[in-house]
Amino acid sequence: MKRTVLALGAAMLAACTTAPASEAQPAFSASGKTLRQIYEYLHKNPELSFQEKNTSAFLSAEMKRLGFTVTTGLGDQWVKARAMKEYGKVQDGVGGYGFVAVLQNGPGPTLMIRADMDALPLVEKTGLPYASTFRDTAWSGEESGVMHACGHDIHMTTWIGTARELVARKSEWKGTLVMIAQPAEEIGLGSMSMLEDGLYTRFPEPDHVIALHDNAALPAGYIGLGSGYVMANVDSVDLTVKGVGGHGAYPQDTKDPIVVAARIVTTLQTLVSRETDPQDSAVVTVGAINGGFKHNIIPDEVKLQLTVRSFADATREKLLKGIERIAKYEAMAAGLEGDKAPTISIKDDYTPSLYNDPKLVERASALLTKEFGSAKIATASPTMGGEDFARFGRTADKVPVMLMWLGAVSQAKYDASLRPGGAPLPSLHSSGFAPDPDPTIATGVKAMTITALDLLK
Ligand SMILES: [Zn+2]
Ligand SMILES: [Zn+2]
Structure with missing residues (x-):
């Protein structure tokens, strides 16, 4: 980027x-x-x-x-x-x-x-x-x-x-x-x-x-x-979780991106707690999560904004790849792949x-x-x-x-x-x-x- x-x-x-x-x-x-x-x-x-x-x-x-x-x-x-x-x-x-x-x-x-x-x-x-x-x-x-x-x-x-x-x-x-x-x-x-x-x-x-x-x-x-x-290395990541929206009363006819986004947010916590050497330093913060606008509508997508921090460049690479992996496979577990796979963009205003x-x-x-x-x-x-x-x-x-x-x-x-x-x-x-x-x-x-x-x- x-x-x-x-x-x-x-x-x-x-x-x-x-x-x-x-x-x-x-x-x-x-x-x-x-x-x-x-x-x-x-x-x-x-x-x-x-x-x-x-x-x-x-x-x-x-x-x-x-x-x-x-x-x-x-x-x-x-x-x-x-x-x-x-x-x-x-x-x-x-x-x-x-x-x-x-x-x-x-x-x-x-x-x-x-x-x-x-x-x-x-x-x-x-x-x-x-x-x-x-x-x-x-x-x-x-x-x-x-x-x-x-x-x-x-x-x-x-x-x-x-x-x-x-x-x-x-x-x-x-x-x-x-x-x-x-x-x-x-x-x-x-x-x-x-x-x-x-x-x-x-x-x-x-x-x-x-x-x-x-x-x-x-x-x-x-x-x-x-x-x-x-x-720290400072990266901003935009993540869009796609789904199939519909009526909140008929979830069986939808693929709910809110539930997938929630799983992604939870699994992302393991990047630092389980995958990073405790002697190293890293942060993955989901600072924004936006999706839906009404009680009874399952939305088509959820947007997340993350800040990702590290010192060593190798740690940075690992975190960014990890975010991509977790988003992709959490979505896949919900049946969201191909053109329904999440999109991820790492913004190019990176500070080393x-x-x-x-x-x-x-x-x-x-x-x-x-x-x-x-x-x-x-x-x-x-x-x-x-x-x-x-x-x-x-x-x-x-x-x-x-x-x-x-x-x-x-x-x-x-x-x-x-x-x-x-x-x-x-x-x-x-x-x-x-x-x-x-x-x-x-x-x-x-x-x-x-x-x-x-x-x-
Ligand atoms: Zn300042
Ligand atoms: Zn300053």
Whole structure:
């Protein structure tokens, strides 16, 4: 499924030369602004996936001002081709707003630092003075509020702070610094759009790629590091169980897809509980099941939507094949085969699992522990969430990548949450997620800068 997307992207790119997206002039300039002012601006002005036009213009203007060579519109043709494929049209404002900013500083290693730019379709409920009141229409057509509920505004602010530091401390490093601003992380396609448009061929291929993600369960001032697999392969599967509908009172004249779907859901539970090594990790969740509309009608079909998570690619293959097998044979047991066999489609917005390079983590961990003290460096457990940052380490060259967790919760709120009856902390993607900006950004800039200085020796 991934192959189809890549082939489509490559064909589209061959057909049209990549022109940069028209360069918008930012309404607000970062020049002379503090990181706190930049953060509040970004928080107040969020943009949805593949619609990050103003955010991209704002960031790229600052990178130019700092002396970087900037190439905008990376992935634009790919994104438009994708929108055509999925929705039959390209909505106004939809495009590839990824950009690459390169700063050469003599011979030496190449380091890529990534920030993601998109926000989520949510109405903000933080009550902050700089809360977003934006509404917009996603490229898929749904209208909603828009909010930086995943903290990508923290990532961008930290990224600018790191760029400023590295420019000011140019005498302390050698090599090539490649700073990229990535669109559409939340829909899992942004890193692919940039790679498909030649991120590693048109620009210096990095020796290392680093990024950070804020964390809604870790206090500001703390860094979380995990080694090896830290985030999961994420697959979405659509499954349609077909049947022969009819009167609810005469089941003998029908083949009831609701009963078959129920059996499939139950048997799917054994993929993890009976077929996966207990030392391995996997999730098969049926998140939606829809069929029928009246008490006394047996429907013709039932539709299920699944999310499937794993770390190792072999486990992923096994789970996907297992879903197909269980659906097929449960239906067959009910006499549903041939043109009545279930149809399964694995969606091509797959996000690969994130493997933090152990050597890179070890190196960063030693440095960060020295800088912040061991009490502030937490060992992060792997999660079954996904991050399309993973893709930067999944090309043929297997570039070592590392994503750090950046604590973002105010210490007071964190402590209160631990007391009996204390208010639970809002998670990422919650309309109440409100990072504690100053200590979070300061820690992020420091951590990224010292890691970069070490990798650019
Ligand atoms: Zn997110
Ligand atoms: Zn995120």
